[in-house]
Amino acid sequence: MDIVTTAQMKAIEADAIEKKGVPSLLLMENAAYGVKKEVLKFSPKSVIVFAGKGNNGGDGLAVSRQLMAMGINVKIYFVGDFNKATPDCNKNLNYLKAYKANIHYITDNINLIDVSDADLIIDALIGTGLNRQLSPLYSEIVNIINTSGKTVISVDCPTGVNSDTGEDYGIAVNSDVTITFHLPKVGILLYPANSHIKKLVVSNIGIPYISKNNIFTLDKKSAKELLPQRVENSNKGTYGKALFISGCDTMAGAAIINAKSAYKCGCGLVNICSTRHVIGVAHCTIPEAVTTLNSDIPKALDGKNAIAIGSGLGISDNSRKMLEYVIENSKAPLVIDADGLNILSENTDLLKKLKVNCVITPHLKEMSRLTNVPVNEIANNMQQVALDFAKKYNIVAVLKSAHTVIANPNGKICINTTGTSAMSKGGSGDSLTGVITGLIAQGLKPFDSACLGTYLNGKSGEIAEKKLSSYSVMATDISDCICDAINDILA
Structure with a gap:
């Protein structure tokens, strides 16, 4: 819609009259x-x-x-x-x-x-x-x-x-x-x-x-139109390969949630690139995922349809080097989240080195760090801040809040209205990154993936809240309910 x-609206009424x-x-x-x-x-x-x-x-x-x-x-x-x-x-x-x-x-x-x-x-x-x-x-x-x-x-x-x-x-x-x-x-x-x-x-x-119009919101009908189609004569390669360079020894869960949400939204194959500890956790919690040590990022980048970096990555000299390498060498659309954005805020000119389409997923504080604009000013003008940043760096900006604003550099803006306060927990953003990346891997354009991914993640949170209460939802519950959100769209 x-x-x-x-x-x-005044112009529409004036035209009618x-x-x-x-x-x-x-x-x-x-x-x-x-x-x-x-x-x-x-x-x-x-x-x-x-x-x-x-x-x-x-x-x-x-x-x-x-x-x-x-x-x-x-x-x-x-x-x-x-x-x-x-x-x-x-x-x-x-x-x-x-x-x-x-x-x-x-x-x-x-x-x-x-x-x-x-x-x-x-x-x-x-x-x-x-x-x-x-x-x-x-x-x-x-x-x-x-x-x-x-x-x-x-x-x-x-x-x-x-x-x-x-x-x-x-x-x-x-x-x-x-x-x-x-x-x-x-x-x-x-x-x-x-x-x-x-x-x-x-x-x-x-x-x-x-x-x-250039500003819209997804409803059930328009979300269904964006959902990647499944075909009978297909295999895992048909639905894309996603790579998550995420997680560190103290935040292993971020990588797990990334991967789980990508699989849940239909991605064919998911690769977690991280530390030995995170990979060990992944083998126990999401055995479907392929793993690569983050010391071998060049190998991990090869043949991927979508790449995400930053969720639970931690901020260190090594993570800074990883982000810069990925930005300069990625051949697949890129999603940058969390610590990737915090590192990026130290030098946003890195975005000018991008050779591929990119989606960033900052919340208000992260966008404040990226733009040096106070949080309250961003909150009062979300669509313009997101659009200005998207145009400046030719990327898709997903500015997260209770109602998230997704801005495309061509001027289109989507305002997402799904979601609930039950999602105000650590890891909810990792699930969103997983869904957006998983949709890009399936061939959906980055802006469409950001719009549909935000809708699906929010709808999953709403469904989880109904099952568990507004107090008890965890990020893994959001991932678990992505299937219900998709069924709701398809119904």
Whole structure:
């Protein structure tokens, strides 16, 4: 599914209205109908609507009228100067006046607000486009909504969040349901904005969607389209050979998780290149893997379809030499993770020596080391930071967080929405590296592998959580559930 920025959505609406001749009031009425459908699922007898003076407020006013027509008791708090309302918002306000709706005008005195008699609250104060802190008045109203104990439905975007960056500026409406229109907005899929949304619904407002956008998220259908096909007349070579230069004597598990996840996602043959100790552990825990001592990396590189380096590698002069050698000599697509990235942060110019496609998988702190940008700045602008780095070094950047951003140097961005807090354990990233590398080995392009791999790893974590609880999932459980995630896609 494609995702849009606020500016892109405005352009889509402007095209529909100005070039295609779709009446703006019709779009507003369709938006209101989508909200009404969600409201009715809660069977409220009394609804309070907070409406601002923009078109988001107009949506809320149109919903108010539609609910009134069904006999539901509706009380409206119009916030701001109604003389400054947008034309469509003003028309809907006048319609409600004609029907003698219960409207209260709030310009500064929040003492007039009483939500005690409501079953449900509709937040239609701002919608998309916010790029600064809320005013004191709006902040107080948001606090009233959040402390009301009522079911809350936000129109298009919870008030207080930035629909492009995902920032929340300290306070935002906590919605039980957010109904966004036409396509999801980038920011509401990112954190902290997404933490204010329990359920996201995308509502069709009657705009045909034709062209593909550069920002998207995978769903079950699009994930299935990317999944490498299996054929009857095949052998292990058909599904590729993956090499993992990973693990050290104190972090043997990283290599094991790499290899296990690569096999679980369909890779034909996996080679672990590491120390004698790690190889000994591998022989006992994943007997399917081929092993090579890391003193013989040139031999290990030969004939591979995908190579990963860095998971549990440790930081030493030897690991620095290994990374530089692999970057300069790899003939297969490369995935760099964990300690590989920490070493790389000492000299990112090493990436300029790449002769092959490359995927990096940093979390926020690792990206901070790579870019010298503070973590909080990266967190507030993940898609741009990832895209800038991808373009600068002509690589695929997988910027990991609760919702991961995958950026391609050609400008495409995927925001992954699978995953769970249960995956906040050591080794989860090693599983992701294993899946991405295993998919590349099977012939999937690096960017597609990063998108599908992140989706699969997150879905595996969700399935593991259902089986084990949010407290008890380990990285090996994520690997074990990759088969379930694939079956879910294929079902």
